[in-house]
Amino acid sequence: MLISVVSPCYDEEDVVARFHEEVQKVADELLPLGHDMEFVYVDDGSRDRTLAVLKQLADHDPRVRYVSLSRNFGKEAALLAGLRHASGDSVIVMDADLQHPPQLIKRMVELREQGYDQVIAKRTRTGDRLTRTLTARLYYRLVNRLVDIELVDGVGDFRLLSRRVVDAVLGLTEYNRFSKGLFAWVGFPSTTFEYRNAVREAGRSSWNLRGLLNYGLDGLLSFNNRPLRAALWLGVCLLLCAGLYTAWIVGAALVNGVQTPGYVTIITAVTALAGVQMVMLGVIGEYTGRIYYEVKRRPHFLVKASNVERTKDLIP
Ligand code: UDP
Numbered sequence: 001m002l003i004s005v006v007s008p009c010y011d012e013e014d015v016v017a018r019f020h021e022e023v024q025k026v027a028d029e030l031l032p033l034g035h036d037m038e039f040v041y042v043d044d045g046s047r048d049r050t051l052a053v054l055k056q057l058a059d060h061d062p063r064v065r066y067v068s069l070s071r072n073f074g075k076e077a078a079l080l081a082g083l084r085h086a087s088g089d090s091v092i093v094m095d096a097d098l099q100h101p102p103q104l105i106k107r108m109v110e111l112r113e114q115g116y117d118q119v120i121a122k123r124t125r126t127g128d129r130l131t132r133t134l135t136a137r138l139y140y141r142l143v144n145r146l147v148d149i150e151l152v153d154g155v156g157d158f159r160l161l162s163r164r165v166v167d168a169v170l171g172l173t174e175y176n177r178f179s180k181g182l183f184a185w186v187g188f189p190s191t192t193f194e195y196r197n198a199v200r201e202a203g204r205s206s207w208n209l210r211g212l213l214n215y216g217l218d219g220l221l222s223f224n225n226r227p228l229r230a231a232l233w234l235g236v237c238l239l240l241c242a243g244l245y246t247a248w249i250v251g252a253a254l255v256n257g258v259q260t261p262g263y264v265t266i267i268t269a270v271t272a273l274a275g276v277q278m279v280m281l282g283v284i285g286e287y288t289g290r291i292y293y294e295v296k297r298r299p300h301f302l303v304k305a306s307n308v309e310r311t312k313d314l315i316p
């Protein structure tokens with residue numbers, strides 16, 4: 001069985017060589033068991049020497065494939081590039097920053113041999129800040145109530161995929177990619193095991209609060225149109241309230257005659273309704289924006305340099 005390890009790298013010059021050493025060790029242990037390995041590194045338009053390091057690795061190890069993107073397209077696109085260039089019967093997706101322990105690969109392969117199509121590594125939250133743990137828990141509870149697939153706290157992109165899962169994921173050509181959700185959407189027999197999350201070895205995480213919030217929003221919007229439905233229901237409820245209130249005002253005017261005061265009520269109603277309308281417009285706008293990106297059918301990434309021959313990259 002050929003096992004591909006796909007790792008997106010963005011500004012990882014400090015760790016990627018060390019990462020490669022670690023996976024090589026694993027490869028040496030897996031070889032006697034009849035498993036060959038290849039390593040697919042995607043340089044996601046790094047600003048540092050990542051590409052040079054990758055080329056060096058490829059010179060010394062014929063199992064190294066690298067794909068360098070023309071600019072930074074983001075992790076999701078880099079991951080897709082990696083999957084397209086991987087030729088293994090099983091593909092393991094993992095970060096190059098050693099936060100995903102390479103030693104777990106053996107465990108994944110074992111579970112793959114038991115017949116699972118997806119072997120998912122789930123990180124525990126030990127060592128995380130309490131606020132982060134709590135917000136994550138809250139987020140997943142909320143999101144799972146809304147989306148049609150199940151997203152699990154601590155489950156990320158670190159997983160092994162069988163060939164048929166990879167092909168299925170490659171068949172989903174949407175532009176706004178939320179891999180965690182795509183993997184869950186594909187399904188097939190899956191199993192999960194837990195591991196302790198390691199701290200980053202070197203370099204810097206490219207996530208900030210805004211990025212996380214936007215990622216959260218993507219997760220919410222990528223898999224359903226329930227926010228649109230919610231907006232609709234909110235509108236209907238408001239309409240009902242407004243109707244009742246109007247009836248009450250008109251009734252009062254008929255009984256007591258017209259009284260001029262009412263400024264506060266009017267202002268409140270106008271601003272509240274304007275706010276609600278803005279939110280709904282925003283929700284609709286989010287979906288329209290997504291459609292806009294989809295219809296352009298631009299490629300997800302462009303390749304600048306690679307030692308793998310593939311023409312598929314240019315086809316969206
Ligand atoms: N990454 C990437 N493109 C980006 C940002 C990140 O390919 O624009 C890679 C990065 O090199 C790493 C993985 O995605 O291998 C995870 O990124 P990071 O460590 O910043 O995220 P975190 O582990 O904090 O979730």
Ligand code: MG
Pocket residue numbers: 095097099200205
């Ligand atoms: Mg990381």
